[in-house]
Amino acid sequence: MDCSVEFGRWKAQCLGKADLSRKGSVDEDVIELVQFLNSRDQFFTTSSCAGRILILDGSANGFEVQKQNCCWLLVTHKPCKKDDVIAALKKSIGDAVLKFEPFVLHVQCRQLQDAQILHSAAIDSGFRNSGITVGKRGKTMLAVRSTHSLEVPLSHKGKLMVTEEYISFLLNIANKKMEENKKRIERFFNCLQHALERETVTNSHLKIKEENNPPYTRKKKRNLEKACAKCITEENKEPEHDDDAACISVNIFPEGY
Template sequence: MEVENTFKQWKKQCLNKIDFSKKGSVDEDITNIVSVLNDSEKYFTTSSCSGRIIVIDGGCNSYTQSPNMDVATLKSKVSDCLDVQKQNCSWLFVTHQKCQKTDLVTALERSCGDVIFKFEPFILHVQCRQLGDAQLLAVRSTHCLEVPLSRKGQVLVSSDYIEFLVEVANQKMIENLRRIERFFECLQSAMHHEDLHCTSSEAVKEKSVYKRRRKRTQDSPVEACQSSNDATLSDEDNGLQNGMDLFT
């Protein structure tokens, strides 16, 4: 009971706190999944992302000025590079949908360090009440993409290669949305099955307890009356024996 109450307190605190993510809200494509998990007594989400395409600059400290670049251009690129910082990186571009080639080109124009182009699939960080509950959600994916585009401000790839990367990333985003839908359907089915199993288990326990109490009443009415007034249950009435019956 203490563990149950602690989990409920954690869940309440987490769901009531301010969303400090860059967007400040749950991504639209996974709102159904997040809602189902947070409505359950067994789970709550701590963070999530529906999947994204991002262009990250590793920082301007590694930048070496090109001989053909004037000081004004250098200052402008450094200012853009420092505009959005996260984990010692500058986010030059981010989207949770498909992207265009111009998005990458524009991002590279603002770069001043080591730029990486990434696709990341949807992710859910979920707090689970028990280990058995966590096993239902234990899913991993290698559906990722990470490619370097520049080194110390110098673009390393051609225009055709950038166009190819955009095509690959967009295909992965489409597949990511399909996987979100399949995961949601499987999650609903699994949780529905769990609910039916719990309901069936409770029914079996109640029926078994009723039979034992009825038998005791027939054998000894006085003993049965005294037993019903006793607040301390035996191991059998606590369901230890019934639990074994469920798997026969």
């Protein structure tokens, strides 16, 4: 089957499914971005979260809190108030954890070159843990991620282990992270729009040159292919290990990643 036809089939199937997320709809702060991507022929989104502050109450038998096996005491995609956290913690019977989770977005792309445009925009906007994966069937996925997170335990076996003053301190940090997260989303959207506009102009110029001078265009295409290959090689180099380092990869994974 032609790649573009199969991509169109995947896109129709994905966008035609019901939203099975806990919220059941796209978050307000990323609706415009998601709609923009889905309106383009070369992209469609498979999942997204604008960023959130939450309190999870997990098992008191261990330190790990797994979302699928715990109680969600509080979830908000907006700045959080101390009174809301205190009220949520009163319901805790296990190990409650305060978390801030930054914006995350998964986009399936028609071609690797399309994913690289999104990847560059994401990195330039502060989402330095973003990466590209390519499946055996040719599914090219771009994940927009960052390390701009926070996770702090607050209670053990239902007993609050910190003071209200410390909770206020944590919320101040979490709310600032939420504000920065929103700015990064806006930067990403703007960078992406400008990048796609430049691509459209470049493609138009290439088309004109191809019509007027076919040999030149074939040489230009070969140069573009070499540039893409060089980009992939560089992205596979081991990143430096520091808190703000980029984690960029182009990996081949079996289907079902």
